[in-house]
Amino acid sequence: MARKKLTLSTKANYGNWVPTNIMKMLGAADSVLAVLTFLFQRVFQLKPAAWVTGILCLIFCAYTFYMWRCREAFDFKKGDIMGDVHQFLVDHLKWDGKGTFLDIGCGAGALTMRCAKTFPKASFVGMDYWGKEWSYAKEQCEQNAKLEGVAARGRFEKGDAAKLAFPDETFDAVVSNFVFHEVRTARDKRDVVREALRVLKKGGAFSLQDMFAQKALYGDMEDLVKELKAEGFAEVHYIANIENQNQLVPKFIQTPWMIKGAGVLYGVK
Known part of the structure; x- marks a missing residue:
C-alpha cells in the first residue's frame, strides 16, 4: 500500500550513508597524492614515481567525486x-x-x-x-x-x-x-x-x-x-x-x- 511520502524536519540531523569522516579521508588521500606527484616531478626529478602517484591521484579524485555524488543523493535535505x-x-x-x-x-x-x-x-x-x-x-x-x-x-x-x-x-x-x-x-x-x-x-x-x-x-x-x-x-x-x-x-x-x-x-x- 503506497502512502504519501512524509517530509522530515530540516532541523533534524539524520547523518548520511556516506559519512563525513570518509569524505575527509578521501580528501586527505587526494591531497597527499597530489603533493607527492608535485615533489617527484619538480623537486626530486623522479618521473616514474610521479607517473605512479599521478595516476593514483586521478583514480582517487574520481572516486572522491563519485562518493560526493552519492553523498549528495543520500542527503535527506537534498537527493533524499x-x-x-x-x-x-x-x-x-x-x-x-x-x-x-x-x-x-x-x-x-x-x-x-x-x-x-x-x-x-x-x-x-x-x-x-x-x-x-x-x-x-x-x-x-x-x-x-x-x-x-x-x-x-x-x-x-x-x-x-x-x-x-x-x-x-x-x-x-x-x-x-x-x-x-x-x-x-x-x-x-x-x-x-x-x-x-x-x-x-x-x-x-x-x-x-x-x-x-x-x-x-x-x-x-x-x-x-x-x-x-x-x-x-x-x-x-x-x-x-x-x-x-x-x-x-x-x-x-x-x-x-x-x-x-x-x-x-x-x-x-
Whole structure:
C-alpha cells in the first residue's frame, strides 16, 4: 500500500550513508597524492614515481567525486534517496498503527521518525549498537525525536540485533533498514532475521530491508519464505532487487559497495 511520502524536519540531523569522516579521508588521500606527484616531478626529478602517484591521484579524485555524488543523493535535505528507500519499507508495513513498533538498527532515527509520524497513535523503541565506526548516537536520536514532535511516544536503547533484550512477542510491529548484514555477532544473517521476528507478536506486522538478494549473505530467500509460512506466519512476502523498483535508486548508486541486491521481507506473523 503506497502512502504519501512524509517530509522530515530540516532541523533534524539524520547523518548520511556516506559519512563525513570518509569524505575527509578521501580528501586527505587526494591531497597527499597530489603533493607527492608535485615533489617527484619538480623537486626530486623522479618521473616514474610521479607517473605512479599521478595516476593514483586521478583514480582517487574520481572516486572522491563519485562518493560526493552519492553523498549528495543520500542527503535527506537534498537527493533524499534514503528517504525514498525508507518510504518503500513503510509502504510495505501492513499495520494499523495500534501498539508499539521496534526499529532495529535505528542509526540516527530517520526510519523511526518516519514510522512514528506515519502512525501517530503508535509508541516506539529505537535500538542500535551505535559503534564508533558509525557517526550516529543515542543522544542524536533523542534530539531528532524532539524536533519531529514524537519524543513523548518512545525511547531509544543500545543493543545487539543478534540478541535482542526483549521477551518473545513484545512488539506489534518490527522494522529494520539495511542493518542485518552489518551485524558482526551473528555468522548466519538469517539468524538476525529470525531474532527480529521472535520479538514480534502473533498477528504483528514486519517490514525488513537488507541485502537479501545477495545469496552470499542469505542464500535463497525463497527458502526462508517457505520456512516461515510452514511455521505458521499469516503472510510472508519477498521482493528482490528493490533498487530497480520504480527507479527507487539511481543507476550510479547500484554498486556492491552502495546498494546492490537489496530486498524487502514483509508480512504478518
